[in-house]
Amino acid sequence: MDISSSSYRWDSITAEHLGYWINRLPHLRTPFLTIAKPRPGVQHPEFVQTYWESGQEFTFEWWNYSRPGLHRVCTVISAQRLVQLIHSWLDGDDSQLESEQWAEEYFKVKIRKR
Secondary structure (H helix, E strand, C coil): CCECCCEEEECCCCCCHHHHHHHHHHHHHEEEEEECCCCCCCCCEEEEEEEEECCCCCEEEEECCCCCCCEEEECCCCCHHHHHHHHHHCCCCHHHHCCCCCCCCCCCCCCCCC
């Protein structure tokens, strides 16, 4: 596992630490958190990331390269709910993620050719 928030990095995290860092996001220079899980036999890891937007509102993304086309984005309006989502995902339980209201469209990065 690889976890990063701004310039901080860890290789493991508890639910309590996760809650602490999610609640700290508004105070960081770059308010985001990324957690990657390597998958045996898969080149790219599955990962989740979240961005603090304002108050208790977060943009949450779920990427899974082993399942083509799985990039989902939703808005989570509670740090506690965000901890639940991420912690269940870390435990291998995607049911919490599946129950969220995912956006139909999301921001796509455009790559410029030189």
